Amino acid sequence: MPSKISPIYQLKISLDHTRPSIWRRFLVPAIMPLGRLHEVIQVVMGWTNSHLHQFLIGSQAYGDPALDIDEELGYLNEWNVRLKQVATEAGKRFTYQYDFGDSWDHTIVLEKMLPPDPQMRHPICQEGARACPPEDVGGVHGYTRFLKAICNPKDEEHEEYLVWAGGAFNPDAFDLQSINRRLRKLKKRDTLDVEDWGYQPEYLEPVQPAPSPDVAWLGEFSRQYQSIVNALPLRRDMLIFLQYLQANRVTGTQSTGNLPLKAGQAICALLTKPIPFGAAIGERVYKAQSTSEIWPLFFLHILASSAGLVEGGPARRWRVTELGEMFLQTPEGVQIWLLFYTWWTQLNWGIAASYAPEDFPTQHLRPVALQHLLNLPLERPLPFDLFADQLIAAAHLVWPAGDAENQRNILHGLIESIVAEPLRDFGVLELTAGPHPILGADFSVVSALKLTAIGHEMLSRLGEQDPSPR
Numbered sequence: 001m002p003s004k005i006s007p008i009y010q011l012k013i014s015l016d017h018t019r020p021s022i023w024r025r026f027l028v029p030a031i032m033p034l035g036r037l038h039e040v041i042q043v044v045m046g047w048t049n050s051h052l053h054q055f056l057i058g059s060q061a062y063g064d065p066a067l068d069i070d071e072e073l074g075y076l077n078e079w080n081v082r083l084k085q086v087a088t089e090a091g092k093r094f095t096y097q098y099d100f101g102d103s104w105d106h107t108i109v110l111e112k113m114l115p116p117d118p119q120m121r122h123p124i125c126q127e128g129a130r131a132c133p134p135e136d137v138g139g140v141h142g143y144t145r146f147l148k149a150i151c152n153p154k155d156e157e158h159e160e161y162l163v164w165a166g167g168a169f170n171p172d173a174f175d176l177q178s179i180n181r182r183l184r185k186l187k188k189r190d191t192l193d194v195e196d197w198g199y200q201p202e203y204l205e206p207v208q209p210a211p212s213p214d215v216a217w218l219g220e221f222s223r224q225y226q227s228i229v230n231a232l233p234l235r236r237d238m239l240i241f242l243q244y245l246q247a248n249r250v251t252g253t254q255s256t257g258n259l260p261l262k263a264g265q266a267i268c269a270l271l272t273k274p275i276p277f278g279a280a281i282g283e284r285v286y287k288a289q290s291t292s293e294i295w296p297l298f299f300l301h302i303l304a305s306s307a308g309l310v311e312g313g314p315a316r317r318w319r320v321t322e323l324g325e326m327f328l329q330t331p332e333g334v335q336i337w338l339l340f341y342t343w344w345t346q347l348n349w350g351i352a353a354s355y356a357p358e359d360f361p362t363q364h365l366r367p368v369a370l371q372h373l374l375n376l377p378l379e380r381p382l383p384f385d386l387f388a389d390q391l392i393a394a395a396h397l398v399w400p401a402g403d404a405e406n407q408r409n410i411l412h413g414l415i416e417s418i419v420a421e422p423l424r425d426f427g428v429l430e431l432t433a434g435p436h437p438i439l440g441a442d443f444s445v446v447s448a449l450k451l452t453a454i455g456h457e458m459l460s461r462l463g464e465q466d467p468s469p470r
Contacts, residue, residue: 006031009083010112010126013041013096015133016105017140024128024179030084030113032123034062035254037083040123041096041106043182046132049256051099052289057086058094066253066260067289079254079315089113100289102139123183131173147171159406217461222333225454229332233272234300234425238309238339240270241300242320242328245310250318256290257314259301264291271296295352299425302351307342340426340458349418362418368395369419373428374459376451381432384446388415416446428455 006029014023024044028037034055042049054063055078063075086094087110096106133143149155150162150169162168222229229235244250250263259267265277275296277288292298304310309327312318320328327335343349349362372391376382391397392411399407423429434447 006116007084008114008117009087009110010114012109012111013045014107014109015045016107018130018143020130022130022132024125025111026123026125027114028083028123030082030087032083033079034081034083034086035064035077035079038078038096039186040183041098043186044123044125044128044179045106046179047098047104048135050135050290050292051101053096053098055086056095056097062086064254066251077254099135102136102142104133104139123186125176125179125183127176128174128179131169131171134169159403218331218334218337221337221457222331225333225457226331228427228452228454229336232336232425232427234339235332235336237271237296238300238304238335239328240272241267241297241304242309242324244270245318246320250312252312252314252316252318254315256292257312257316259291259297259318261288261291264288264294264297267300268294268297299352299422302347303339303342306346307338336426337458337461340428341462343422343426344462349422352418352422353414365395365397365419370459370463373423373451374456374463378451378456379453381448381450384416384420384431384449385412387420387449388412391415391419420446420449423455426455426458427452428458 008027009030009032010025010027012023012025014021022045026040026044028040032040038053038055039049041047052063052067054061054073054075056062061073061075062078062081063073064079065075065077086092090110090113092110094108096108098104098106134146137143137146146161149157149160152158244263244267248263248266250259252258253260261277268275268277275294277294288294291301301310304324305312307323307327308321309324310318311321327338344366349365369391372387372394376387388411389408392408392415397411397414399410420429420431424431428451430450430452431446432448432450433444435444
């Protein structure tokens with residue numbers, strides 16, 4: 001509901017150094033916290049909330065302190081400061097910075113201070129111009145290069161940029177109705193729940209219910225494959241993850257509910273195979289700006305949340321649930337079966353891909369992949385390219401841009417990241433890696449895969465419970 005007592009602020013936000021200008025005009029209540037304004041800006045501009053941000057007002061920076069891992073940025077908590085406290089008169093200007101690597105600076109101007117209007121729902125975008133640049137394009141200079149390449153079919157990077165952008169890109173596009181639809185979906189802070197944090201699972205239609213536990217099968221399964229399951233890093237890492245949340249107070253970030261960076265860094269150091277909290281490119285190390293960027297950690301968090309082992313959310317403590325406490329005490333085979341079943345039935349596999357359209361048909365892919373996997377020869381290696389080609393053909397997968405060979409390479413990469421690699425983590429597949437055909441030995445790709453005995457057992461059990469036609 002709208003506020004009946006708060007004035008309405010008419011704001012204009014412009015992306016600095018863009019010509020012609022990329023801008024939006026929108027209305028928000030004056031009592032809106034800056035943290036909420038950040039969420040609104042992400043929608044009206046068209047960003048994806050994938051990077052750090054801050055407001056610069058005078059000499060003070062405002063942001064989410066949970067994301068200031070080294071306490072170097074000196075944030076004041078953006079959720080404790082309301083817009084009316086920092087913008088007190090028309091004409092007030094301040095800066096919103098997004099993605100400190102690409103350095104997207106925005107200028108915000110308070111154009112008008114309007115009287116309260118009980119009939120107006122906030123926020124609302126009134127008008128704007130031009131499309132938001134793609135994420136990670138390299139800032140204003142990179143965006144300029146991107147536009148030149150996609151507008152010139154003869155440019156050597158033309159096809160690559162089109163594929164990277166997911167197809168045709170119109171820099172003049174501006175969809176006011178779409179922006180306001182997304183603004184209407186923003187929930188009030190007091191109604192946020194676990195499904196509102198960094199990733200919302202894709203539940204199947206109809207949702208495939210968890211089967212009644214077959215105690216006899218689970219017992220035999222656990223005994224037969226105990227040594228294999230005990231050695232799986234994913235299961236052991238899940239125990240580490242849950243035990244860390246038991247022993248430490250971990251509160252979700254105010255904006256997305258993801259783990260704060262300090263907790264993420266600590267967990268990464270404890271994993272079976274400790275992983276760096278960032279990426280090294282040349283001689284420079286780029287720190288992670290969100291725990292969602294560290295896939296092994298994010299994978300654990302997603303699995304635990306979707307399986308009901310933990311609960312939490314934005315500005316809420318992440319706790320191990322009663323089911324999570326039981327999980328820690330159950331036999332190892334039961335643990336891996338629950339995690340595998342959750343991945344197969346409750347999650348959008350697209351989260352495992354570094355590039356994929358939001359509507360990538362993972363739900364349609366599931367039953368086809370199940371049949372395809374069950375037809376694999378047991379414990380016998382199969383060339384990955386053959387496996388991927390057959391699965392792509394059976395599932396009728398297509399990529400919207402690029403020539404045939406480029407499309408095939410992209411789809412092979414997706415099959416590797418959303419099917420083969422997660423199933424390796426559950427012990428379903430064993431993968432053999434080889435040097436990248438173009439980039440050489442410094443970069444590896446899957447060259448062969450093999451269905452394991454435990455994998456065949458779990459897939460067969462899944463097939464018995466899968467209502468999907470095959």
